[in-house]
Amino acid sequence: MAAGSDVAVSSLSCANCSKPANLQCPKCMELKLPREGSAFCTQECFKASWSSHKSVHLKPKPSSQGTGMTGEQISDSLNEGWLYCLKKGQARTPKLPYYDWTGTLRPYPISSKRIVPANIDRPDWADDGIPKVEPNSDLQHVVEIKTPAQIERMRETCRISREVLDAAARVIRPGLTTDEIDKVVHEATIAAGGYPSPLNYNIFPKSCCTSVNEVICHGIPDARKLEDGDIVNVDVSVYYKGVHGDLNETYFVGNVDEESRRLVQCTYECLEKAISIVKPGVRFREIGEVINCHASMSGLSVVKSYCGHGIGELFHCAPNILHYGRNKAVGVMKAGQTFTIEPMINAGVWRDRMWPDGWTAVTADGKHSAQFEHTLLVTETGVEVLTARLPASPDVFPWLHS
Incomplete structure (x- = not known):
């Protein structure tokens, strides 16, 4: 040209x-x-x-967006979506579309912050977006052994978290916006008496994360409609009775190609295999070896920039759970510890890039990424999956029948 x-x-x-x-x-x-x-x-x-x-x-065309807007109106609304986070303190920029995008996904407008009723207990960042206790806690360096009372609260909160994620899974279909998923998550969390942990956490503007296609994690729900063939990860965290529960799953939207199906199934298997070794005396670093072995055998790669984490009265704390091989994670599992394992697996290279919003992590080559997460409790004899699927959980993963 x-x-x-x-x-x-x-x-x-x-x-x-x-x-x-x-x-x-x-x-x-x-x-x-x-x-x-x-x-x-x-x-x-x-x-x-x-x-x-x-x-x-x-830039997105009106025909694919389904809004009937002109190209100029789309450009204006995109800028407004990015400016929303700019006003809330994030590093979003109105200089669309000059960012060097790695894939086909683009940011869309973001709706206003959702309201949490005053009667619901909330974490210390709910009002101003700044975590107070978490950054300076000793539990950033010491892995907490939970008391029986704490464990019981964790069980209850994690069950609610599972039910909220299941509510989101039931509505996923082509034509639904990720903002509508966020609305379902928000309303289900509030109905259960919980607070959506991500909401205003370090100024994050939504009640869950929705990561589509090449987005690895921390995608911000917006006005983009899901398209046939997409994959979308929904990451839900709930704060209830003073503790957090955290889990996520990656779902198929309509008819997904075979490569994406293999990616999502392998990621699911990576998490299951990692969970299977959890018990007292196992080194945290062994989790990454198991995940890396299974992913690499399938020709896939493991993201290194993000990890699992301790969880409880703090949203994020020790231990760090690294998902890649030959890692240097410190520590040995002990009964009473609670943490997440949440492998992010890429169809292409493992390297990631950050969108200018400061949140959306994408694959460096624009290929798809998938993720699954559970909150776990180390027991005296093994592991309890606190966010395990329930009998009523939607039947969305075909490999569970084989």
């Missing part, structure tokens, strides 16, 4: 070298994109910047 040579673009700077520009990308002209960022001083500059500039052309 060559930049249009017959269109004068006055008073603009070259997107590549910032010199005065008098050429414009013909594809940008066809899509009626803003002239800023699509102007070039020479054909050479245009060609040199093509690998990054072409991402400008991948």
Whole structure:
């Protein structure tokens, strides 16, 4: 492709070298994109910047969004969605679509923060977004042995967390927005008397995380509609009776290709195999060896930037549960400990990138990623999966029948 040579673009700077520009990308002209960022001083500059500039052309189209908005209206609404988090303290930027996206997914508008009734107990970040006790707690360095009373509260909270996630799983279908998933999670949590732990945690704007396709974790629910063939992870955490429960699953949206099906099933198996070795005396670092072995045998890779964690009265604390092989996680499992295992497995390379919102972690090559998570209790003889599937949990994983 060559930049249009017959269109004068006055008073603009070259997107590549910032010199005065008098050429414009013909594809940008066809899509009626803003002239800023699509102007070039020479054909050479245009060609040199093509690998990054072409991402400008991948903005969502009205036909795929199903809103009936014009391209200009979509651009404006996208900017508004990012500015929402900017106003709430996050590093979102209105400079869409000039970020070097790794895949086809893009951010969509984010709705207003959902309300939690005043009668519901809430963690210390609920009002201003800043955790107070957690960062400075001794439990960031020492793995807590829970008391029987704490364990009983954990069981209750984790059961509620499971029921909330199951409510979300039941509604997933093509055409549903991830913001609508967030609404289901929020309302189910409130109905149970709990507080959605992610809400306003370090200014996170939603009540759960929804991570679609190339998003590894911490995707922000927004106005994008799920499409046939997507995979979506829903990560639910509930605060109830002073403790947190945490779990997530990755779901198929409509008809999913075989590669994505294998990825999701392998990730499920990675978690199950890791859980199977949990018992007193096992080193935490062995979890990563088990996960890495199973993933690599399937030609998949394990994300290294994010880990499982201790949980209880604190949302995140010791121990760190690393999911990759040859890790240096410290410590040995003891009865009474509670923590999460939550492997993130990629179809391509293990490396990740961060969107400018400061939350959305995506695969570096744009290929799909899947994740599963449970909250676990180490018992005297083995392990209790506190967030285990219930008899009433929706039947969404075909391999459970084999």
